[in-house]
Every structure is written in C-alpha cells, then in structure tokens.
Amino acid sequence: MNHHFAELGDVWKHLPLAEVLRVNPPRLYWETHAGSASYLLTESPSRLHGALRFLALAPDDPALEGCAYLKALMDVPGLYPGSATLAMRALGTSATYVLCDVDPESAATLRAAGAGLDVRVVDTDGVSAIEREAHLARVNARDVLVHVDPFDPFERVTPDSKTPVELAGWLADAGYRLMYWYGYDSVERRGWARDVIARLAPHAELWCGDALIPASLVYPERSGAWGCGVVLANATAEEVRACERLGRGLERVSETDVVEGNDPSRLSFAVMA
Numbered sequence: 203m204n205h206h207f208a209e210l211g212d213v214w215k216h217l218p219l220a221e222v223l224r225v226n227p228p229r230l231y232w233e234t235h236a237g238s239a240s241y242l243l244t245e246s247p248s249r250l251h252g253a254l255r256f257l258a259l260a261p262d263d264p265a266l267e268g269c270a271y272l273k274a275l276m277d278v279p280g281l282y283p284g285s286a287t288l289a290m291r292a293l294g295t296s297a298t299y300v301l302c303d304v305d306p307e308s309a310a311t312l313r314a315a316g317a318g319l320d321v322r323v324v325d326t327d328g329v330s331a332i333e334r335e336a337h338l339a340r341v342n343a344r345d346v347l348v349h350v351d352p353f354d355p356f357e358r359v360t361p362d363s364k365t366p367v368e369l370a371g372w373l374a375d376a377g378y379r380l381m382y383w384y385g386y387d388s389v390e391r392r393g394w395a396r397d398v399i400a401r402l403a404p405h406a407e408l409w410c411g412d413a414l415i416p417a418s419l420v421y422p423e424r425s426g427a428w429g430c431g432v433v434l435a436n437a438t439a440e441e442v443r444a445c446e447r448l449g450r451g452l453e454r455v456s457e458t459d460v461v462e463g464n465d466p467s468r469l470s471f472a473v474m475a
C-alpha cells in the first residue's frame with residue numbers, strides 16, 4: 203500500500219517509468235516494493251498538487267500531451283495505477299514479472315491484477331527476493347528492468363542482506379536496467395542516490411532526473427524543501443532523452459503552482475551529473 207499515491211512523488215516516478223516501458227519495453231520486469239495494484243483517485247490536498255493537477259494541465263503541454271503516463275491516467279478514469287499495473291498494462295503477455303510486497307493485502311491485489319499474465323508475486327522482503335532472482339534466473343541482465351522504489355533505502359532486513367540502494371548499485375554494475383526512486387527532505391541531499399549508486403556501480407551508465415519541490419505541496423503541514431528523483435542505469439539514449447523532456451514538461455506545468463515565501467517557491471527539475 204502506498205499512502206502517498208498520486209502525489210508529486212508518484213508523478214515523478216510513474217511519469218518516467220511509463221515512458222521507459224513504452225520506449226524500450228523489457229522482456230522481464232522485477233519490482234522490489236510494488237505496492238497495491240491501484241488506488242481510488244479521490245481528492246486530497248497533495249493529490250490536487252500531484253496527479254490531479256497533472257491530469258488537468260498535461261494535455262496542454264507539448265512534451266506531456268502524448269506521454270504514456272497521461273494515457274494510463276486517462277485509460278481508467280478515477281483509478282490511479284500503481285507501478286506494477288503500469289508495467290502490466292504496458293507489457294501485457296510480452297513480459298514476465300516478479301512483483302514483491304510484504305503487505306499481504308497489496309500482494310493479493312497484485313495477484314488479482316496479474317491474472318492471465320506470467321506474474322509471480324512474492325510477499326517477503328523484496329530486496330532479498332530480487333537479489334536471489336538475479337542469482338538464479340538465467341537471463342540476460344539487459345532484458346530485465348528492475349524497479350527499486352524502497353520504503354527505506356537503508357533498511358537491512360537480515361545481517362546478510364543488502365539494503366535497497368546496495369541492491370540497486372549491485373544490479374546496475376552487473377548490467378541490469380534499473381529504475382531507482384529516492385526522496386529527500388533537505389536541499390543538500392538533492393541527487394544523493396545518484397552519488398551512492400555511482401560509487402557502488404562504477405561500470406554502469408547512470409542518468410538521474412531530480413525534482414526539487416516545495417514541501418507543502420506533498421506534506422501540507424511542512425515548509426521548506428522536499429524532493430525526489432529517479433536514477434536510471436544502463437538506459438538507452440532514447441529513454442534518457444524522453445525522461446529529460448518529461449522532467450522539463452513537469453517543471454513547466456508546475457510554474458503556476460507557487461508557494462509564496464517558501465524556498466523553493468515552485469517545483470524545479472534538474473538532471474544531476
């Protein structure tokens with residue numbers, strides 16, 4: 203279950219994810235923290251700054267009007283698709299899936315949504331499960347897109363297991379296609395996950411797109427900065443170009459969502475090098 207569904211953190215996760223799935227569809231999709239299949243898209247202050255605002259403004263933005271995320275939102279009005287649903291809808295029977303979530307209710311929704319597809323749902327720690335999968339599955343790393351969207355980037359479930367960000371670095375260095383989502387709540391931490399993964403994966407090609415956001419747009423009771431980003435590893439030039447274009451589009455549609463007197467006053471997008 204994702205308590206922050208359809209908020210800006212989800213927008214700057216599912217917007218690039220949906221596009222990557224369209225531009226370069228993988229044969230295998232693995233996810234460590236898959237959440238629920240979908241969520242009722244009711245109004246909340248944070249959702250009004252997130253997916254609901256995106257739905258209203260993206261059709262008039264040149265970079266966003268034709269994007270896969272907007273199409274996914276419009277396909278089933280009133281229901282917000284989680285990441286696993288975006289993947290299953292985009293890839294259908296052309297891919298196999300390993301979807302992990304420790305919450306039995308979320309796992310049950312994933313099983314139901316995956317009926318008729320080649321989906322394995324794992325309801326134990328997703329980091330250990332995907333590490334095991336990478337050791338045992340006889341696959342070409344480039345055929346797999348691994349989505350790591352951790353609840354806690356530094357959680358080590360057993361003394362022998364990796365943390366989510368360590369798993370991401372290990373997979374990236376081994377040549378897997380990776381999408382890693384991170385959040386932060388002070389501007390000095392902007393792009394932190396890119397630096398950590400770059401140290402762990404010296405052989406991987408990385409790209410990082412980061413959105414710095416007024417915190418109150420996501421957490422109404424807070425002021426100052428909040429932000430999030432995605433790190434892609436081993437992505438094609440086309441994927442990177444598409445994601446950068448979407449990040450610029452998100453910044454454009456956010457120009458009018460201003461928090462006066464706050465630093466930052468509006469969302470800004472940056473590619474982190």
Ligand SMILES: C[S@@+](CC[C@H](N)C(=O)[O-])C[C@H]1O[C@@H](n2cnc3c(N)ncnc32)[C@H](O)[C@@H]1O
Nearest residue numbers: 203204235236237284285303304305327328351
């Ligand atoms: C933010 S939600 C995931 C959202 C989803 N990736 C999406 O984009 O729609 C976080 C999920 O992680 C699950 N979770 C927490 N710890 C986990 C672990 N160690 N292994 C697998 N899932 C975990 C929670 O049950 C929750 O459903």
